[in-house]
Amino acid sequence: MTAIPALAVEDLSVEFRTRSGTVKVLEKVGFAVDKGETIALVGESGSGKSVTAFAVMGILDPAGRVTAGRAMFGGSDLLAMSERDLAEQRGRELSMIFQNPRTALNPIRRVGQQIADVLVRHGGATSTEAPRAAIEMLKKVRIPDPERRAEAYPFELSGGMCQRIMIAIALACRPALLIADEPTTGLDVTTQAVIMDLIGELAHESGMATIFITHDLALAAEHCDRIVVMHAGHIVETAPGRALFSHPRHPYSAKLLAATPGETASLADLASIPGGLPDLRRSDLPACRYSGRCERLGGDCARPLPRRELGERHMVACWNPL
Missing domain, CATH: 3.40.50.300 (P-loop containing nucleotide triphosphate hydrolases)
Structure with missing residues (x-):
């Protein structure tokens, strides 16, 4: 079968x-x-x-x-x-990673908040749980010093780092x-x-x-x-x-x-x-x-x-x- x-x-x-x-x-x-x-x-x-x-x-x-x-x-x-x-x-x-992460990410929202938004909207996390879960996702995609990076804006990160943020957002809810x-x-x-x-x-x-x-x-x-x-x-x-x-x-x-x-x-x-x-x-x-x-x-x-x-x-x- x-x-x-x-x-x-x-x-x-x-x-x-x-x-x-x-x-x-x-x-x-x-x-x-x-x-x-x-x-x-x-x-x-x-x-x-x-x-x-x-x-x-x-x-x-x-x-x-x-x-x-x-x-x-x-x-x-x-x-x-x-x-x-x-x-x-x-x-x-369903999740998608777009080819230009700098335009796909919200430029005026911290990257940790953007991951947390997805976890609250689709992953069932509370607003209290989501920030810590976002940091765990940053660790999973191997971003160094994730607590500090979570507070950064996209323009403060390299292209490769922004792409890892996009991967973290896409995989946050295990699609x-x-x-x-x-x-x-x-x-x-x-x-x-x-x-x-x-x-x-x-x-x-x-x-x-x-x-x-x-x-x-x-x-x-x-x-x-x-x-x-x-x-x-x-x-x-x-x-x-x-x-x-x-x-x-x-x-x-x-x-x-x-x-x-x-x-x-x-x-x-x-x-x-x-x-x-x-x-x-x-x-x-x-x-x-x-x-x-x-x-x-x-x-x-x-x-x-x-x-x-x-x-x-x-x-x-x-x-x-x-």
């Missing part, structure tokens, strides 16, 4: 209304993440990674709307919930699902490793499911169980990290890997991905949104994309896979 995933996204479609037309940002996006599993959503900027997360969390820009699909979480469809019910889930069962949107952006390599290891350790302790959004394939391969490759609002390949790196089957996945720098790679070794993303305002978008950049384009590529199962937990949406 197959275990029920922590989150199952099914045929998610999202569009944005703009002055220049309707933009079909996501089309029939589907994936699942199991309890205790970490998956990565990877792809170029504009591929739909963050929009997928915002739709699941119910925090889309007012110009955006979900036009189809479900996001099943704990037996309930997040996309069908009222704003009130979804607000109860966020912070307690079942964490979405980390580019959590290492702007951090040096050493701090990146510390942040990713910290998220992994805390997830392992609690059995939390984690979705890691990144454009960095190497980072995803090192820290994630499976990788979901997105291009222009489509999921084109899903595979365990090792399988994707050893034998990518979608032409776009292979190009992404070729453009990923290795430890010994020089600039001359890197390959750019030809072309660009299609104009998603078009009414005549092709069935395969990668077709305009693909060297394996064939007659079948005008047909609706297939979903080919190639092995254990390995799927590719392509008529002519590698």
